[in-house]
Amino acid sequence: MFTCGGESSEQIANSTTTNAAIKGPQQLVASIPIATMETSIPALSLYQEEIKTVLTSKRPVVLMEKKAYTQPKMLLAQELALANPEFVRDIYYKETGQALHNEITGIRQLTNQEVLDFQLNLPATDCYRVEMYNYFYNATALAIVDVKNRRVLGVNHLPAIAPEDNKRIEDLAAKIAIHYPEVAEQLNTSVGVFPSDYKRSIQDSKCERTRHYCVAVVFEKENKKLWVIVDVNDWMVIGWQWIENETKDRPVVVSQRTIQNAFVMEDYCNKDNQLKKKDWAITYTLTSSDGLEIKNVKFKGKEVVHSAKLVDWHVSYTFNDGFGYSDAIGCPMYSAAAVVAFSAPEIINIEGGGFALIQDFRSPVWPLACNYRYQNRYEFYPDGSFRITGVNLGIGCGAGGQYRPVFRIDMGSTNEDFAHWDGQNWKTWDIEHWHLQDEQSAYTPEGYLYKISTNAGGYFMEPGKRQFGDGGRGDNAYTYITVKNEGQGEGELDMPTFGECCNTDYHQGPETFMNPAEKLAGKELIIWYVPQMYNDNEKGQEYCWAAVEVNDMGKATFKTWQGVIGPKFIPFNK
Helix, strand or coil, X not given: CCCCCCCCCCCCCCCCCCCCCCCCCEEECCCCCHHHHHXXXXXXXXXXXXXXXXXXXXXXXXXXXXXXXXXXXXXHHHHHHHCCCCCCCCCECCCCCCECCEEEEEEEECCHHHHHHCCCCCCHHHEEEEEEEECCCCEEEEEEEECCCCEEEEEEEEECCCCCCCHHXXXXXXXXXXXXXXXXXXXXXXXCCCCCEEECCCCCCCECCCCECEEEEEEEECCEEEEEEEECCCCEEEEEEEEXXXXXXXXXXXXXXXXXXXXXXXXXXXXXXXXXXXCEXXXXXXCCCECEEEEEEEECCEEEEEEEEEEEEEEEECCCCCCEEEECEECCCCCCCCEECCCCCEEEEECCCEEEEEEEEECCCCCCCCEEEEEEEEEECCCCCEEEEEEEEEEECCCCEEEEEEEEEECCXXXXXXXXXXXXXXXXXXXXXXXXXXXXXXXXXXXXXXXXECCCEEEEEECCCCCCCCCCCCCCCEEEEEECCCCCCCCCCCCCCCCCCCCCCCCCCHHHHHCCCCECCCECEEEEEECCEECECCCCCCECEEEEEECCCCCEEEEEECEEECCEEEEEEC
C-alpha cells in the first residue's frame, strides 16, 4: 500500500413564519426536486439515465465523457485499473450485493515529482493516476498504473474524501447553480453568466454534514465572489455566500457547515420568531442548549403556555453500567450543545386539522455509531389542545440505550393546583413531589393521569401509552411539580446540562428543586416531565433507530424509525 494524496437533504420551511430570509452575506436555499432540474437541464437528464443503465451492467462504473479521453494511454490505464480487484473492491454493497454508483472522475499522467516521490524508477510518460469515486461510501480509490508494462503498481482507498472535479461535473454544477432562482437573483440575471472558478480540495469535502460530494461554483460580480455550494450527490444547491477581500494570505473557506451555521445563528438563535397559524400565536426561540423553546403561546388570544422547552437528553446503556451522556441540544455555535441544529424549524400540517412545529438536531456524522439525532416537536390542534414531545432517531452507541428527555413546562398561571388520578378521584398535591407513570397507574376513562387547574379552568395531561398513533411505546414518565420562584433560576434560563446522565431512578435533575419541599397551594408551578424510551434494532421491531440503505441510483439513503414521547394537554373550563 502506498500514499498518493490526501486523505437526508433537509427541507427548510420558513414560509409560514414571519421572519424573512437572511439579508446578510449568506443564505440557505429551498431545494428543487431533481426531476424538475432534469426537465430544465437536458445534460443532467442524460447523465442520470446513464447512471441507471450502468447500475444494471456487469461493471457498475460510470466512465468519463468520450471527449475527456484525450490520450489513448488514458483508456488503457483505466482498463488496467478496472481489472484490478483491489481497485474495484467496493463497487457493490457488502451487505446485499447491490450495485453502487461508482464513477471514474479523473485520469492523468503523473508529474515528474510524483514519480520521484513514489520511487517508481519509470518515465512519467508511462505512469498514470486513475481516480474513482464511490458515492455510497463517500470514498475515493486511486490507482497508479504502469501502462508500458500493463500493470497496476498500487491502489489506495481514501475514505470520506471527495475526488477532484472533472469538466462534466463542473458544467452540471454550474447549470444547477444558475437554475436556482435565489442564485439568479443574486447575480441579477439567469442567462449569460459563467463561473470564474470551481473550488475543490482532495483534503476536505465541502459537505461535512451530509458527507456528500460537493462543488463550490464561484461567480464574480463587482469585485466580489459569489460561492454557490452544489451537492453533487443530490444535484441541489445547499446555499450561497458572498466573499469580499479574499487574498492568498487570507483564504476564505466556505462550506455546508459555515453557511448552515451562519443561517441558523442569525435568524433563529437567541432571537424570537413569531408564528401565527389558525387560532394559535406562538413565539419560538432556538436556545443555546435547551432546544427550541416556545413562549407566550396563545390560543384565541389567551396565553396557555408561558414557556416549554427540552432541557436535556439523558442517555445510558444497559450493556455498560454507568456509561452514557447528558446531551444538550441547541444552537450550532457559541453554545454548550452537543447535538446541534443546522436547519430552520419546520411547520407541517398534521391529522386532526392541527399543525406541528419541528426542530431537528444532529450530531456531525449521524447516523454513524455514537452519533445522535433528536427533534423538538410541538403539536397544536383546533380545539385548543397541544402536545409537547421529544423525538429520537437513533442510533447512539448501540441497542440497549435508554433515553430520558427532560422537559420543563411553565403554563404561566399564578394560582395553580396540580392533581393526579388515583383510580377513583383527583388527588390534589399539597407539596412539591414527583410521581412515576408505570404499569400500576390508573387513568380516567378519557386516558388522563394529571390535571393542572386555575380558577377559570385548566388542562388535563395525557401521557403517552401507545395511543397517539405515532409508533410510541409509552412514556413511563417521571413527573415533578415544583414552585416557580422568581429570580432563583430553576430552569428558566438556559441550562447547559442538568442532572446525571445514567441514573435509573427519579434522580434526573428536577428533584434538586424540591429540597426542601415547598407548599404548592396558590403558587405558579413548573411541570418537569421526564419520559423514558429504549432503542431497538431487532429486525421488524426497530425503534429510535436508523439504517443506511442503497437507493435506486446506487447512493446512500437513510431509513429511520422514530421514537416519540411526550404528553398531550387537553383544555377544560370550570
